[in-house]
Amino acid sequence: MTTMYTVGKLFGLFSVATTLVIVLSLAAASATAGLAIMLGRGLDLLLSGGSLPGHWYWPVAAETLVIVLSTVLTPVVIARDKDISTREQRENLLQHYLAIGPLRLRRLGEGELVSIAMDSVERAARYRTEFIGPALSAVATPLLVLGFIAVFIDPLSALLLLILTPLVPLIVIGFQRRFRASSGEYRRSQGILAATFLEALRSLDMLKLNGASQWMGQRIARASERVRQQVMKLLSRNQLVLLVIDSSFAVLLLSSAALLAWWRASTGAISPGSAVALIALSFLTLAPVNYVGSFFYVGMTGRAAEEKITQVLREPIHRASLHPARASLGDHALQLQEVSAHYAQDEDALPALSGVTLNFPAGSRTAIIGPSGSGKTTLLRVLQGQLEISSGTIHDGHRTLGPATLRANTAVLDQGAELFGSSVRHNLGLGRPQASDEEMIEVLSAVGMGPWLAAQPQKLDTKLGEAGARLSGGQAQRMALARALLARRSVLLLDEPTSALDVRTEAEVLDTIRRVTAGLTTVTVTHRLGLLQDYDYVVVLENGHVIQAGRREELLATPGHLKSAMGAYRRRTNELYRALGTQGGEQ
Incomplete structure (x- = not known):
């Protein structure tokens, strides 16, 4: 399973940054306790009619400096650790999303996964950096302070205060368990909102054309209201934690410390200055209470977010992400033998492909046709390595080809060109990251994008805009084709690559494809019979079965x-x- 957090760890328990935060926090607590004791001793000297000696100022100055340095450095360490944690968690999640495959992603819910990668990662990072280290140091602070009281003030007072200290972790654990379910409900409602909003963005054109914008707006409003209600529940329960802890433990501890100081001072066991220091130090023992009250919401939602991230990272990796075997589909035919495939996990369900036997000779051009729902796109997904077969074999005449090998040997051009808002270089580099600038310029020229690139002041650093918004439909398809060609795969899979283009642009893109794919094994899903003249072979699918397959001329001359x-x-x-x-x- 992908490691969720890879920052170096100390003794296998905490990140180095978390350990440093704990050390800084405890150093500040120790310095504060020492300062309180020194101020108490100074008060005793003044009350006795004396003056403060010169050596009294040095430890006071040193302790003050430690407090200042710890206070300044702690947020810096936390901020840097949060940035690293956020970046690494998102990178790991993205890699895992790619590893489990696109079909599994759709089943898990794309909106939910987006919410996890954004909001859950943010909350988990805050939990790891802003909560764990300071919370552990806050829990350790009372024990440290009681040690100072026992050594420098009064062992009996430290022992009596120690009896009350274990109440803090018990209260914290109890509230975390009590409110875990409500945190889960908030997370689920936020995932639903993200999914609904993502669906609305994808369907804006359709919603406008059908006058359904108000309907979608109502759906988003209902999802937003659910999130608001869950947030209010969390906030109200957080306030309940503050009320319970502050009104019970804090008052009890402070009043106990004050009574102890009065009692021990009245009996002469401790000096008046030590009594004042004891009361001051009792405020430090409230560190866990103050911290839990201030950051309970961060800890509660962050822990729930971590559990959700871990749950997603436990999703099994698709076989296509494993190391591919070496195959030479540029020299050998791609062959399917009695291949069947299911989308449902239940293999008793009706298969999307059943008993498909096909042969794609090296360098050939094959068209896949058939009515909607016949299995055309499913066949492409099998050839891409996205969808595992449930029976049969895929081979090159020498070895069986698994999903990883198929993915390593195939390039894909879908109906819509999937482009990102980054530069031309980054978009092309997805096909082959190690490609040089010269290779990118060459492949752009090959697909007819050379003049466009030459007119751009920033050349390969030109930003394409969100989803390639700066390109026309034909330019976007050519850019996607250039990326597929740059990958240097032996098999090119085309899924209705011109269905969204006008007639003139379609003709230009088809001419480009025809010219630049010479020598590649090309498999194209199409519903336009007029384009079949460009293909050597034709496969006809119906209800997941091959009803005809062979050379185009032979099939046209045979009744069928x-x-x-x-x-x-x-x-x-x-x-x-x-x-x-x-x-x-x-x-």
């Missing part, structure tokens, strides 16, 4: 689905030409 579909297509085309008053020819 493809011949019938092409005949109907040609008739419709000719009728359209006649209706437009032009002479249509067969394609």
